[in-house]
Amino acid sequence: MRPAAQRAAGRRADVSFRLLTAFCAVLVIVVMGAIFLELVDNSLLSIRTFGFGFLTSDAWNPGASEFGALSSIYGTLVSTGIAMLIAVPLGLVIAIFLVEVAHPTVSRLVGGAVELLAAIPSIIYGMWGLFVFAGVMQNHVQPALGDTLGFLPLFQGPPMGIGMLTAGIVLAIMVLPFVTAVTRDVLLMVPPVLKESAHGVGSTMWESVRNVSLRYGRRGIIGAVFLGFGRALGETMAVTFVIGNSHRISASLFAAGNTIASSLANEFNEASEPLYLSSLVQLALVLFAITLVFQSVAHVWVGRLQQMETGQR
């Protein structure tokens, strides 16, 4: 083949490669957009009926055609909050142990076990949560919390075993492997020379971890946190099993609640009236928006950090 023809063929291949990749990338945006439009379209009836009040009302009474998203939004944020409060510190500590402290063999074993947690289907977490963990919560954890911290409204009420706190803890266990695995990979990418210099100037292990590894990897770690956050926000089956499924807002974490995802799982099949169905779709739209807002916050935050870092250099 002549060189010119070869070049032309190469260019053609390049162009088609470019088009193909662009098409695949655009496909994601198109699907996202289509989902968004479909959600808006199907919730129009509910939006027209309730207006902004949908977001601020905690009434949920299908019999009387009254719908409000507040209890579901509250439950989604609180259960996710509990999960992150537990999973983020724990995940960071485990990742630090795996990378900086543990013997490589131990690190492989423990790391593998943590990753295995991620492979367990969520329905198994739900069943375990209801049949095993809820019993432990009811008989041991909740009475103990009630005795020691019962003066706080958060830990008052009868110990049922199921409820907001149990859902939060089960979510924490589900999110833990994501936070841990990503943080571990981030920490592994810290150049050894940096850590060695820290030790060289007399840093303790903790000082080197805090000032070098965590600082170097903080953008990646924030990414890990938001990855876990996103997963906790939308988790459905496990939460539905243990949260107690009630459309009420209670100060106590022992009480039953619900999340957007659990309401959809429970009620979507059975919603027979158009307004009921439309309200459920609007709930999904709200979840879509919440996820979008938090992802944007994460994006902006990571971007700011990057700017600061390059500014410093």
Added chain:
Amino acid sequence: MRQAKTAVVGLTLVAAMLTCIAGAAIAAPTINGAGATFPEPIYALWMNKYYELTGVKINYQGIGSSGGIRQIEAGTVDFGGSDAPMRAAALVESGLIQFPMVVGGVVPIVNIEGIAPGELRLSPQALADMFAGEIVYWDNDAIRELNPELELPHQAVTVVHRAEGSGTTWIFTNYLDKVSPMWHEKFGTGKTVAWPVGVGAKGNPGVAAYVQRVAGSIGYVEYAYAVQNKLPHVSLRNAAGEFVQPTIESFQAAAANADWASAKGYYMVLTDQPGEETWPIVGATFILLHKKMENPRTARAMLKFFDWCYDHGSEMAVEKDYVPIPGNVVEMIQESWEKELRANGQQIWPLAAEK
């Protein structure tokens, strides 16, 4: 050589697939239904037995009565199941026909340490007050007065209700609505109501699982679920003022009051019926069909199955503590099949019309 091999394998596959398709076309149609979880134990038993005898496979998914109505209206299933009867006007509007399949009892179940099945006695008012959140502890005076010989703990009452639209809830709240003016005013009857307290669980099995799990809880399920899960039921005071246990006899006593002949569209509610032996929370469960069906073969196969259930299913029903539909009512039902059901414009019942 390799190509030839691939071709052979390919041809064999195609042939196998064709045989499958042909086989499926010859085999009996699969019938799909969905709806109430209340009759699921007996439906499952019937369908299993029927499959053994005839090879006709009928699937039933217990997704709740509201779901059953929605799915049959949308045409995604061949028949729907619901415990909350549809009003005659609603039936006309959606082009459906409704008929009762079996009658069953709803029983309150409890999880209190040291209390055996049938030991705890409750009045209708106490039951309504508990589900309304007005009785908060098990050692409440109202409950203690009804049970002087029981030692009730100072434990919080956790109400377990259904999380989704449910015919069992409809029957249960219909009862509370009748017996308690407070309930009537605040909550009424519905497949879902605005529960003021408690936790929600999905389906009869879900309520049973939650009650089993949570100490100090009270829920309501179809009787078979209480028996299956060995959950203590309560003894209720009926309209005649007697404390009764849920048994097939007390369900039959309630069903004996049913006057099906004057019930338009078989709209029938059997809660709070008179009679000394009557269990007060009893209801029929219904099958919903489109009046105009498309596939005559499926339609016939379905009616054949329902007919078999009426004819041969009674013993199995009684075994599972459901009350069979009496013979004269079955005749009425089959008359309405004859009059109202059409597939492709053809009459499908009686089956002799097939030939």
